[in-house]
Amino acid sequence: MLHTFYHCCQNNLPVYDETCKRSARFTAACLCSDNNLVKSVVNYGILARCHSVVGRNVMFLTRRYAWSLDQLVSGQLLLRNADFMVRYLSTVTSDDTRSTHFAMELLYLREHSWKFSNSSRPTNSMSF
Numbered sequence: 437m438l439h440t441f442y443h444c445c446q447n448n449l450p451v452y453d454e455t456c457k458r459s460a461r462f463t464a465a466c467l468c469s470d471n472n473l474v475k476s477v478v479n480y481g482i483l484a485r486c487h488s489v490v491g492r493n494v495m496f497l498t499r500r501y502a503w504s505l506d507q508l509v510s511g512q513l514l515l516r517n518a519d520f521m522v523r524y525l526s527t528v529t530s531d532d533t534r535s536t537h538f539a540m541e542l543l544y545l546r547e548h549s550w551k552f553s554n555s556s557r558p559t560n561s562m563s564f
Contacts, residue, residue, distance in 0.1 A: 449517070449524055457520045460497050460508070463490065468511055482509065 449457065466478040481490025482505070498505055501523065507513050 449520055453520055453524050456497060456500060457515065457517070459493050460501075460513070461515050463494060463497075464508065464511060464513070464515060467509060479509075 448454075463478060466474050469475050469478075478490055481488040482494050483491070485491040485495055494505070494508065497503065498508060503513060
């Protein structure tokens with residue numbers, strides 16, 4: 437729950453997904469490199485699959501994000517922050533969301549940032 441709370445409040449990816457995003461971007465950049473040596477080393481790594489670090493990373497990324505190898509190699513994938521965030525948020529359960537909101541309310545109360553008006557809904561002035 438704390439893990440979900442932190443990332444929802446900060447609008448950041450978990451470290452694991454951030455690392456995957458950076459690995460995918462690095463691989464894509466190497467595949468599109470103007471340097472033939474860099475491009476051929478990465479292509480060989482992908483062809484070798486599980487016999488190279490690059491190949492293992494690419495195979496892991498294609499499984500984790502349900503990408504095809506062709507999409508990654510051809511540069512068809514958009515490797516935007518928003519796409520990775522949507523995938524992460526789709527894994528957050530409704531229980532995690534409720535627990536996160538409850539924890540945020542407790543923080544608002546602790547910090548005395550709840551302001552009650554005449555309406556039935558409390559407002560807060562604390563931002564994360």
